[in-house]
Amino acid sequence: MRQSQLFTRTVKELPKDETSYNAQTLIRAGFIDKVAAGVYSYLPLGKRVLDKICRVIREEMDVIGGQEILMTSLIPKEYLEATDRWENFDVLFRLKGGDNKEYALGATHEEIVTPLAKKFILSYKDLPFSVYQIQTKFRNEKRAKAGLMRGREFLMKDMYSFHTDQADLDAYYDRAVGAYNKIFQRLGLGEITYFTYAAGGTFSKYSHEFQTISDAGEDLIYVCNHCHIAINKEIIAEQSACPQCGNKELAEKKAIEVGNIFKLGTKFSGSFNVVYKDDEGHDNQAVMGCYGIGPSRVMGTIVETFHDDKGLIWPENIAPYKIHLLSLGENEAAASVYADLIAAGFEVLFDDREISAGEKFADADLIGCPYRVLVSKKTLVAASVEIKRRSDDTSSLVAIKDLMAYWK
Ligand code: ATP
Numbered sequence: 001m002r003q004s005q006l007f008t009r010t011v012k013e014l015p016k017d018e019t020s021y022n023a024q025t026l027i028r029a030g031f032i033d034k035v036a037a038g039v040y041s042y043l044p045l046g047k048r049v050l051d052k053i054c055r056v057i058r059e060e061m062d063v064i065g066g067q068e069i070l071m072t073s074l075i076p077k078e079y080l081e082a083t084d085r086w087e088n089f090d091v092l093f094r095l096k097g098g099d100n101k102e103y104a105l106g107a108t109h110e111e112i113v114t115p116l117a118k119k120f121i122l123s124y125k126d127l128p129f130s131v132y133q134i135q136t137k138f139r140n141e142k143r144a145k146a147g148l149m150r151g152r153e154f155l156m157k158d159m160y161s162f163h164t165d166q167a168d169l170d171a172y173y174d175r176a177v178g179a180y181n182k183i184f185q186r187l188g189l190g191e192i193t194y195f196t197y198a199a200g201g202t203f204s205k206y207s208h209e210f211q212t213i214s215d216a217g218e219d220l221i222y223v224c225n226h227c228h229i230a231i232n233k234e235i236i237a238e239q240s241a242c243p244q245c246g247n248k249e250l251a252e253k254k255a256i257e258v259g260n261i262f263k264l265g266t267k268f269s270g271s272f273n274v275v276y277k278d279d280e281g282h283d284n285q286a287v288m289g290c291y292g293i294g295p296s297r298v299m300g301t302i303v304e305t306f307h308d309d310k311g312l313i314w315p316e317n318i319a320p321y322k323i324h325l326l327s328l329g330e331n332e333a334a335a336s337v338y339a340d341l342i343a344a345g346f347e348v349l350f351d352d353r354e355i356s357a358g359e360k361f362a363d364a365d366l367i368g369c370p371y372r373v374l375v376s377k378k379t380l381v382a383a384s385v386e387i388k389r390r391s392d393d394t395s396s397l398v399a400i401k402d403l404m405a406y407w408k
């Protein structure tokens with residue numbers, strides 16, 4: 001992408017009411033635009049990052065057999081009445097349709113997915129299966145001051161699994177935990193993300209969260225460093241030692257809840273009467289699990305985790321572009337390097353704008369692509385480019401003829 005063609009720019013003016021580091025920096029760097037508290041548009045650079053996060057999540061859901069669907073954002077009132085959530089779900093946005101029927105904007109989708117699954121579940125032969133979607137959710141959050149971390153409109157991957165019995169759910173749930181661990185590893189958050197015991201289990205005693213250690217977090221967790229698991233503060237009174245090794249010396253940390261998984265049991269299959277015939281012809285209730293993760297909150301978490309005082313430092317596999325190519329008054333030579341890199345399959349943002357070197361450096365640091373490649377009079381004298389990793393202070397000269405081999 002030629003930066004001169006990008007319709008956005010880095011910006012100096014911040015919305016006055018934006019206090020979170022992640023949203024401030026993403027707005028300044030031109031990744032997102034603020035429309036209202038907790039409501040953001042994704043601009044070309046931000047959309048690329050969000051898509052890459054979603055791609056990682058999608059791949060790991062597919063590995064454990066998740067089938068991707070897209071459910072409705074409008075949820076008719078009677079669906080939510082069936083589970084008593086029309087009245088009792090405090091963050092619901094409710095609205096009236098032209099037919100005078102009432103709807104909620106989807107905040108979660110158990111009430112849509114359960115009756116949907118019911119249409120296809122007749123006998124035990126139809127089970128198990130799991131479906132997921134990546135979709136915009138709407139929640140009228142009271143406080144929406146944490147930028148992407150707590151949107152009123154935000155992206156969620158929500159997966160739902162259907163089983164004949166608890167044992168089958170338990171086995172699948174463990175596979176889902178494995179998939180989640182893989183996702184956070186691939187996103188560069190593996191070491192600081194903890195499988196966490198939390199309250200809120202509807203069927204089993206606990207639900208489980210994936211919590212990423214961060215000073216920007218709203219949650220407090222207690223970490224066991226032997227087992228790499230944690231306990232949410234909500235349940236520390238009843239569970240004060242590590243559930244795996246019994247360790248009582250747990251470290252208190254602030255953390256961001258990036259994922260949340262539940263064994264729902266028959267709570268929703270009961271409300272919608274989802275039954276299947278077992279091999280003896282008896283009716284049984286299907287057993288369910290649900291598995292959520294917030295790609296936009298994950299993006300905010302990555303920003304809070306990987307930055308310095310100059311700007312963003314994207315992990316390589318979700319950076320908007322791997323290479324930020326800067327031309328200092330040498331657009332012709334730089335364009336030829338650009339063409340070679342593109343032809344070799346690299347993702348490149350090419351700063352071909354007519355602005356000062358200082359502004360180009362500042363923008364490159366703010367935008368945070370992993371590699372800065374500089375073409376200037378000085379580098380060309382040595383038939384070279386200068387390469388600097390965003391995460392390093394030092395740079396090196398690399399001969400243009402050796403450039404493709406540099407990343408091999
Ligand atoms: P929280 O406890 O932070 O309010 P939750 O427990 O209500 O979140 P779930 O309903 O389990 O969240 O949603 C699944 C995932 O969706 C969360 O783990 C989080 O990553 C993401 N998520 C939830 N609410 C928001 C929000 N307001 N903005 C951005 N992401 C969110």
Ligand code: MG
Binds near residue numbers: 257260
């Ligand atoms: Mg939660």
